Amino acid sequence: xxxxxxxxxxxxxxxxxxxxxxxxxxxxxxxxxxxxxxxxxxxxxxxxxxxxxxxxxxxxxxxxxxxxxxxxxxxxxxxxxxxxxxxxxxxxxxxxxxxxxxxxxxxxxxxxxxxxxxxxxxxxxxxxxxxxxxxxxxxxxxxxxxxxxxxxxxxxxxxxxxxxxxxxxxxxxxxxxxxxxxxxxxxxxxxxxxxxxxxxxxxxxxxxxxxxxxxxxxxxxxxxxxxxxxxxxxxxxxxxxxxxxxxxxxxxxxxxxxxxxx
Amino acid sequence: xxxxxxxxxxxxxxxxxxxxxxxxxxxxxxxxxxxxxxxxxxxxxxxxxxxxxxxxxxxxxxxxxxxxxxxxxxxxxxxxxxxxxxxxxxxxxxxxxxxxxxxxxxxxxxxxxxxxxxxxxxxxxxxxxxxxxxxxxxxxxxxxxxxxxxxxxxxxxxxxxxxxxxxxxxxxxxxxxxxxxxxxxxxxxxxxxxxxxxxxxxxxxxxxxxxxxxxxxxxxxxxxxxxxxxxxxxxxxxxxxxxxxxxxxxxxxxxxxxxxxxxxxxxxxxxxxxxxxxxxxxxxxxxxxxxxxxxxxxxxxxx
Numbered sequence: 168x169x170x171x172x173x174x175x176x177x178x179x180x181x182x183x184x185x186x187x188x189x190x191x192x193x194x195x196x197x198x199x200x201x202x203x204x205x206x207x208x209x210x211x212x213x214x215x216x217x218x219x220x221x222x223x224x225x226x227x228x229x230x231x232x233x234x235x236x237x238x239x240x241x242x243x244x245x246x247x248x249x250x251x252x253x254x255x256x257x258x259x260x261x262x263x264x265x266x267x268x269x270x271x272x273x274x275x276x277x278x279x280x281x282x283x284x285x286x287x288x289x290x291x292x293x294x295x296x297x298x299x300x301x302x303x304x305x306x307x308x309x310x311x312x313x314x315x316x317x318x319x320x321x322x323x324x325x326x327x328x329x330x331x332x333x334x335x336x337x338x339x340x341x342x343x344x345x346x347x348x349x350x351x352x353x354x355x356x357x358x359x360x361x362x363x364x365x366x367x368x369x370x371x372x373x374x375x376x377x378x379x380x381x382x383x384x385x386x387x388x389x390x391x392x393x394x395x396x397x398x399x400x401x402x403x404x405x406x407x408x409x410x411x412x413x414x415x416x417x418x419x420x421x422x423x424x425x426x427x428x429x
Numbered sequence: 430x431x432x433x434x435x436x437x438x439x440x441x442x443x444x445x446x447x448x449x450x451x452x453x454x455x456x457x458x459x460x461x462x463x464x465x466x467x468x469x470x471x472x473x474x475x476x477x478x479x480x481x482x483x484x485x486x487x488x489x490x491x492x493x494x495x496x497x498x499x500x501x502x503x504x505x506x507x508x509x510x511x512x513x514x515x516x517x518x519x520x521x522x523x524x525x526x527x528x529x530x531x532x533x534x535x536x537x538x539x540x541x542x543x544x545x546x547x548x549x550x551x552x553x554x555x556x557x558x559x560x561x562x563x564x565x566x567x568x569x570x571x572x573x574x575x576x577x578x579x580x581x582x583x584x585x586x587x588x589x590x591x592x593x594x595x596x597x598x599x600x601x602x603x604x605x606x607x608x609x610x611x612x613x614x615x616x617x618x619x620x621x622x623x624x625x626x627x628x629x630x631x632x633x634x635x636x637x638x639x640x641x642x643x644x645x646x647x648x649x650x651x652x653x654x655x656x657x658x659x660x661x662x663x664x665x666x667x668x669x670x671x672x673x674x675x676x677x678x679x680x681x682x683x684x685x686x687x688x689x690x691x692x693x694x695x696x697x698x699x700x701x702x703x704x705x706x707x708x709x710x711x712x713x714x715x716x717x718x719x720x721x722x723x724x725x726x727x728x729x730x731x732x
Contacts, residue, residue, distance in 0.1 A: 173532035180529065184520040268516045272574065275480040275510055276533040280501045283533075423500040426483040 170278045174286035178260070182290050187259050191252050195298045196305060198248060202240040203309035206232045210313070233317030234310065238326040239390050241306045242333055245299065246389035249337045250382075251361060253295040257341040258357035260287050260294075261418075262348035265429045280422045288345065288415065292338050299334025303327055329388065336407045337385045340364075342414025349421045352429050378403045381410035431494040433458050433582050433614040434479060439488035441474050441638075448474040449638045452488070456616055456631075458581075461608050463625035463646075464618040466635035467728055472618040473513055475635065476586050479616070480510055492582065506534065509580035511588060515571030519560025523551055523570055526559050527577060534578040541577055549573040550599075564591035572600065576607075583607070585617040589624055601628050622724040636728045653718045654726075657687040657696055660712035661703060670706030671699065684712075 182188060209232035230236060264270035273283050307323070343364075347357040368383040377383035378398040384407050387399050434456035441449040449471040456462045466472045477483045479490055481497040490497040497503040517526045527542045546555050549569045554562060559570060568591045575583060588604070589597045605628055607613040619625050625632065626649065634642040660683065661667040668685055671678045676699065677688045692699050696713055703710050718726070 170535065173535065176532055177529040180521065180525060181518055184518075267519070268514070269518060271480075271482060271512050272516070272530065273533070274482055274501055275503065275505050275508065276530075277506045277535050278533045424484075428477070428483060 170282050171286060174278050174283045175289060178283075178286045178290040182260065182294060185259065187256065188294075191256055191294070191298060192301060194252050195248070195301055198241055198244040198302055199306040199309040202237050202244065202306065203313050205240060206237050206310070206313045206315050209236075210315075232315060234315050234319075234322055234326075235317065237310055237315050238306070238322070238329075241302055242326070242329050242389035243386070243391040245302055245330060245333050246337065246386040246391050247365075249295070249299070249334060250340075250365060250385065252298065253291075253338055253341055254344045254357065254361035256294050257291045257344040258348050258354050258361075260291050261345040262351070262354040262357055265348065265351075266353040268429050270427060270429055274422075274427055281419050284345075284419050284422045288342060288418075291341055291345070295338035295341065296334060299330060299338075302334070303330050306330075333385045333389050336388065336404070339407055339411035340381060340385075340414065342411060342418050346414055346418040346421060349418060349425070379406065381407045432456060432491075433460075433493060434462075434616060435491040435494075436475075436479065437489055439475065439478055439490070440486045441471075441478060441483065442486045447638050449478070449485075449635075452635070452638075452640050454479075454633070454640070456614060458614055459608060459612050460631055461604065461615040461617070461629045463629035463632045464616065464635060465620065465622060465625065465632055465724065466618070467620055470620075470635045470728075471638040472620075472635060473586055474638075476510075476512060476584055476616075476618060479584055480508070480512065482512070506578065507581045508584060509575035509578065509582070510584045511571045511575045512584075512586050514590065515564075515567045517559035517562070517567060517570055519558060521559060522556050523559055523562070523573075524555045526570060527573060530574045530577055536578055545573045545577050548576070565593055565596055568592055569596070572603075579611075580613065582614045583616070585615065587619055588617055589619070589621075597624065604628060634724070634727055642727055649723075653723045654688070655693055655715065655717045657692040657699060658712070658714050658716045659685040659687055659699065659703070659710050661685075661708045661710050663708045666706060667703050667708035667710070670702055670708060674702045676702075686716075 209230070264273065274280060310318070344357040344360060347360040348354070351357065364382040368377070368380060368386060371377050371380035371383045372387065375398070377387050378400065379402075384399070384403045387403070432455045434454055436452065436454040439449055439452040439454075440447070452471075452475060464472055464475065474483065478485050479492070479497065481490075481501055481503050484499070493504050493507060495504045518529070521529070524542055524546065527545065528539075531539070531542055546552055549572060551566065551569055551573060554566055559567065562570065568588075572585075572588060575585065583604070589600055592600060604615050604617070608615055617625065626646065629646045631643065631645055632649065633640050659667060659671070664680070664683065664685065668678050668680060671685065671687060676692055679686050679688075687699060693715055696715070700710055700713055
């Protein structure tokens, strides 16, 4: 087995054994669950009236019961909840080595540090994309079960592409969470970072610069930011990719060169 | 012959705090080098620099003639290590923890895991999650990981930490056997001189970040202060008589310490002086600083 395969095997084993795997799947499953519930309420407001506050909330948030609305809920939910859940996963994959002081077992071995970081990033990315696929598959399953009106094949493929793009771009920004887990030696710094960029992303959208701020782009694509999405262009995608690559360089450099005191 | 560990002018500063200052180390093949110091003396910082985990502010480290450099470069396939407290992935079993290490070392032979599990007495715990292990068994797991790839150099930070007395003896015998039978070089830190006295071939004492003394383990015996201890019913009279006879005498609790080569060589003359002075000894015995007292003297502590 080559060095990368060895590192990937180890990281995948750790990921498979953690309770976070189950929690992340459960958490992401809430998205289609809540979306489906909203559709049930909106399809039959009279019957759902007994649900009180939930019914009112559903009407305020969604509006009408149709496929475009439902898929919009999934996409917007993935942009927001995805950044938090993917961030938690990344904070765990990288931060646990410092919080649990196991990093020293990875640093003076024949497998290069950059290979170990690459394996961790691949596991994080795969995990995030798997959760995105769960949203897509379960989302269509729930939509079909609830029998939402107004669907078409064209709409379905467009929604799949949109959800994959939102999931992939959100995941691409995770190396910065990994970097923060390193310099913060644990979980607190990356979690703080996640909330900071989530807030900054909102502010940038309000200021009209969302298309230029990589952390705002997934939300703009999802439609969570309303009309601001009109400014999106190739430059926005390019900025996300560049920010992701810069994050990869930062985290690899940190693992290779920084003093490892844990 | 190339030194296994060759460190020159190692310094590590964190802002204005100097953790290690101007430290030179040379450890030859097959040696068991004990690196002794009180807590906070700089032992772990030195070990981390040897392993490339932290970068020296000044100085350099070579292992087997190969520089330990930036980016984690070093001959790690030939080195086993245990740094500070033992750690493991809590959710993985003992065997899985070792299997992760086996793969990171590029070892194809899966049997090495079973062999090291048996050697370290971890058989009953092999399938158990590492998070449920006692500190002693976690330490055994750490040692197993250090030995997994049959390294030529072992760098161990407090290897007996957390082990019961039987475990301490077991580890001591294991390390002695590795050095004797397989020519493994051992560099180990400890803060207990007695723990390494019977094992090390050379001892270096680090204090406040500086290597203040280095000696062959055999020399330790001659370095420890020797004296003649005297007890008498009339201790004041005995002290005056011995002082008048030209001996160097100091009082310690209910006994006198008579130092110098002559009283140790001829304690009968000391007894005669005391009897003639009317303060016959009730006890007269040669004594020596115990190891800990000697260590504390070297490091500026008590006694």
